[in-house]
Amino acid sequence: MAGTRGTTRRTRWRLGMFTGALTMLLVSLGMTFAVSAHAAAGCKVDYSTNQWPGGFTANVTVTNLGDPVNGWRLTWAFPSGQQVAQAWNATVTATGANVTATNVGYNAAIGTNGTASFGFNGSWTGANNAPTSFALNGVTCTGSVGPTTPPTTPPTTPPVTTPPPTTPPPAGDAMAYVAAMQPGWNLGNTFDAVGADETAWGNPRVTQAQLDNIRAQGFNSIRIPITWSNHHGPAPTYTIDPAWLNRIKEVVGWALDDGFYVMINLHHDSWQWINTMPTDRTTVLNRYNALWTQISAAFKDHSPKLHFESVNEPQFANSSGDAQNAQLLNELNTSFHRIVRASGGGNATRMLVLPTVYTQTDQARADELLATITQLNDRNLIATVHFYGYWPFSVNVAGGTRFDATTQKDLTDQFDRVYNTFVTRNIPVIVGEYGLLGFDRHTGTIQQGEKLKFFEFLGHYAKQRRLTTQLWDNGQHFNRTTFQWRDPELWAQIKSSWTTRSGTASSDQVYVPRTGTITAKSLTLNLNGTTFQGLRQGTTNLVQGTDYTVSGSQLTLTASALTRLVGNRAYGVNASLQARFSTGVPWRIDIISHDPPVLSNATGTTAAFAIPTQFRGDQLATMEAKYADGSNAGPHNWTSFKEFDVTFAPDYTGNRITLTETFFGEVNDGARVTLTFHFWSGATVTYHVTKSGSSVTGTTS
Missing domain, CATH: 3.20.20.80 (Glycosidases)
Incomplete structure (x- = not known):
């Protein structure tokens, strides 16, 4: 999308669904910790995470089971050296493995049976084990509810009162x-x-x-x-x-x-x-x-x-x-x-x-x-x-x-x-x-x-x-x-x-080198309850045993078939096959000739910077950005892998990769950033950029 429509719709996600999307990442670990706190007879903490290589999102919910509290501080220790990158609905700081989360202005008060929730993004190496205990306002878990004390403040949220329906419940079959x-x-x-x-x-x-x-x-x-x-x-x-x-x-x-x-x-x-x-x-x-x-x-x-x-x-x-x-x-x-x-x-x-x-x-x-x-x-x-x-x-x-x-x-x-x-x-x-x-x-x-x-x-x-x-x-x-x-x-x-399942495969791309020896290539079939029926190019069926073999879920295209399919081996898609299954739609498999992409030196500004790129038949999957000390550069610095389109984007017809103003907006001035471009063939290419004010220099070495 572009123009007003695109800007407004994206704003909608940033204001509303972005927080919702982060929350939807959370997969409950089923861990509940009973903790006690000053001026609280008891409470529990639910800690849930969802992780990916090197990063994770966590959601923490504190439920107050006793007297109301006004102002809270939750502390814990990470058992595996995790680090917090950014947080929402709380101020989160860390010293080594010890972490402290304190309320923000609007969620300081937690009434009896009330909750306060916050979340954060973090990084991990080796393991991402959950904390084993928490402390609320300095008091460690006791596992029991103690005597109550007078409330420090009255509950800030009035009880829910709802008038009954004005008509009897209507009959119907909503399902x-x-x-x-x-x-x-x-x-x-x-x-x-x-x-x-x-x-x-x-x-x-x-x-x-x-x-x-x-x-x-x-x-x-x-x-x-x-x-x-x-x-x-x-x-x-x-x-x-x-x-x-x-x-x-x-x-x-x-x-x-x-x-x-x-x-x-x-x-x-x-x-x-x-x-x-x-x-x-x-x-x-x-x-x-x-x-x-x-x-x-x-x-x-x-x-x-x-x-x-x-x-x-x-x-x-x-x-x-x-x-x-x-x-x-x-x-x-x-x-x-x-x-x-x-x-x-x-x-x-x-x-x-x-x-x-x-x-x-x-x-x-x-x-x-x-x-x-x-x-x-x-x-x-x-x-x-x-x-x-x-x-x-x-x-x-x-x-x-x-x-x-x-x-x-x-x-x-x-x-x-x-x-x-x-x-x-x-x-x-x-x-x-x-x-x-x-x-x-x-x-x-x-x-x-x-x-x-x-x-x-x-x-x-x-x-x-x-x-x-x-x-x-x-x-x-x-x-x-x-x-x-x-x-x-x-x-x-x-x-x-809507009506049936379709077979798929581990990829819809088979990459063949532009030069050198052609060897057999394999894909894993995802049958999804179907049965594999064969391969076809256009209206021509490929021959099992000669053009391809199937062993369990492994589909292998022979070297001789690939040699025929790529023809003169021009860069890009040389042939498209259809893997046919007993139900659903066929799975397209592109046969692609490629060589490792070549990037060139460039200069530009933070508002307009592009890397001259010879893609040579390959396609860009993602980009990493790191400083010389190995720390992550650019937006979302809890991960080295940057957001496609938002921070970088390939332009295949223009033979370039653009880096956006959003990316440079969170890059340290004067620091050398090493970019690693990952391509769908499996190739990786490194590149270096340095920002100086609004100027950017890019080099291959």
Whole structure:
């Protein structure tokens, strides 16, 4: 994406989903530590991590089981020499192995049974063992709850009080309703655009033909995100612009006429004004209620295939922590439920969609939403979460270049949590947005084959867990003018995953040297429950035993076949094969001639620096950046592997690799930085850059 649309959408991730994505990295180790603290009868600490080579993210939650505390300090010792790089929701310092985390201003007070959470990124070598004990305000764990003392301050968060539903619980089969919605698609960056109208972020005006063509792709539901901030009047009535409301009704009507299940919501309102609720509760609630009162009235007689989502990715700025976030979202969700149910017509039984905080899938957030749904006692409620993958893989940072076991486990853990929390209780779940965060830049941030494996598995596992998925598309997937998919191969894989599995392989690339002897090359087949049927080039079947062999899951292309396929061995893709399986889509395998890439000396500025590069058939996977002493250079200094596109980017047609102003913005002036470029052939090339003020010099030696 580019221009206003790209900047605003990326801002959305930095403000909201970035924190959410980091939290979604956390895989619970099941470790709970009981600790006692001054002026507290007892508490517990949950410490969970998710790691990758050399780095990890940790999340720490302190639950106060006794008297309220106002101001806290948590200390522990790392048993394996880990180091903290950056933290959020706490100030974290370390001396050797000893670490101290202290509250920030907004989460100093922890009431009885209240919690405070913080997180950090860290680095490790050798091992990443969890701390064995913690101390709160200097008092080490006792494992028991002592006598209480008078509170130092009253609890800062009032108890949650919610009026009962105004109508009896409506009858309905929400599970069947949501199952019929699969699969779904998002009309993203359109009515949710923060601007004058639906074209503000670069997408064309919605037409009936667009929706007809999306329906023809096989989608059964459409989510229409809507930002209302710029389309209503002032307090106290917050009257919605009639022209805007009529336009929404027109597009909703087209979608219903096409047979879609349709979702509408309050979208970027979540971070534009709803997030101020901790400090401006009355104003936010009045505005929120006024909007839903008008929306409910406008759509009360529409088809039951229309459903409402209370708010997209709810988030709260300057709250006291998780407990207050849960309380505020509960207030929004229950107020939304009361207003819609009381508005009459079809709204008495209309399906209503309720999110978790940030639409996260971590267990605490899921449990909070479960409590709200249980309290409302309404069969026509649907839970929703969002999923954008394991963060290092999703944006290509910290060496997260492959859909490996860690990335897969992150997906299964998240889907398992919402399945076990909701679906097993007959509460349906919609994954209201899914994709990869790197897609907000362009779909090439993640290597094609690894991307395809991610979406193949996602579709399969969502089906296993009975989750309805709605693809986030802000215009980067389906061309809304030509009605064609921008990446037909990706689309074929996504569509196939709804109904069956496809075989894949360890790579979609086989690299053959441009010069020298050609030898046999092997790939590992991922059968995924299918059976391998053979290899084909175009319409010609390759001959097993002569062109290739199969031993278990090992597919080997013979030297003679590769010699024929590469022909004159011109740099780049010389041939493409299809590995065919008993079900699903074929797996493309490119046969590529290459030599090690060659980089050249260069000069430039921090705002415009590019390394002349002869790629010679190879493709760039990732880049490391280190200072002479071995410490990490550039942004995300908890890892040597920098973020693709954000700090560096290959330009294959321009024969260069660009280093961005973002990268140089966190490079020490005058320090020599060694860059190691990793290519998909397995080749590595080193390069050196030195920043002096705004000038940059790059050398190969």
